[in-house]
Amino acid sequence: MADIKFMDLSENGNPATTDSVLIGNQQDGLKRATLGTIGNMFSVHQALHFEEVSVLTSTQADKATNPDQNTEIGVSFDVSAPSVPGYTFQCWIGSQTNGFISATYMSSKLNSNGQIWVYAPQWTITNSSNSVSATALYIKNELA
Structure with missing residues (x-):
C-alpha cells in the first residue's frame, strides 16, 4: 500500500498532507508517515x-x-x-x-x-x- 501511495505521489505532482510515504532508520525500521506529519517538523509558528x-x-x-x-x-x-x-x-x-x-x-x-x-x-x-x-x-x- 505504501509503495502505491508513493507512486501516486510522484506521478500526480500534487500531494496532499494525508498522503503517506515510507520513512525509516536503523533503530526503528520502516514506518509509514503522512506528509502533514513530516511538514510539521519544519514549520515554526511565530518565528x-x-x-x-x-x-x-x-x-x-x-x-x-x-x-x-x-x-x-x-x-x-x-x-x-x-x-x-x-x-x-x-x-x-x-x-x-x-x-x-x-x-x-x-x-x-x-x-x-x-x-x-x-x-x-x-x-x-x-x-x-x-x-x-x-x-x-x-x-x-x-x-x-
Missing part, C-alpha cells in the same frame, strides 16, 4: 516578533538653542530593544517620527542599543507630544 520602541523628542529639548525659531538641528535619540523571552534580537527594521515630518537615520542597526538621528526644526524637538520610534525585529531562539 518573528516585533517591538516598537518610542522616545519623546522632549528628552533632548536642551539641545534646542532657540526653540521659537524654525532653524533646524540634528539630534540623536538612544533606543534599546527590550528583552523578549524566547526570542533573540536581530536588527532594527525601521525608524520614524511621530507628530512631525522629518527624515530619520538609524545607526547601529544590528545592535540592540542604537540611535535614531533626526534633522528637524527646533520647535519639533521641544514639543512634548512629539516622539521618534523604531521597530525591533526578533527571531525565535530555535532559529537564531
Whole structure:
C-alpha cells in the first residue's frame, strides 16, 4: 500500500498532507508517515516578533538653542530593544517620527542599543507630544 501511495505521489505532482510515504532508520525500521506529519517538523509558528520602541523628542529639548525659531538641528535619540523571552534580537527594521515630518537615520542597526538621528526644526524637538520610534525585529531562539 505504501509503495502505491508513493507512486501516486510522484506521478500526480500534487500531494496532499494525508498522503503517506515510507520513512525509516536503523533503530526503528520502516514506518509509514503522512506528509502533514513530516511538514510539521519544519514549520515554526511565530518565528518573528516585533517591538516598537518610542522616545519623546522632549528628552533632548536642551539641545534646542532657540526653540521659537524654525532653524533646524540634528539630534540623536538612544533606543534599546527590550528583552523578549524566547526570542533573540536581530536588527532594527525601521525608524520614524511621530507628530512631525522629518527624515530619520538609524545607526547601529544590528545592535540592540542604537540611535535614531533626526534633522528637524527646533520647535519639533521641544514639543512634548512629539516622539521618534523604531521597530525591533526578533527571531525565535530555535532559529537564531
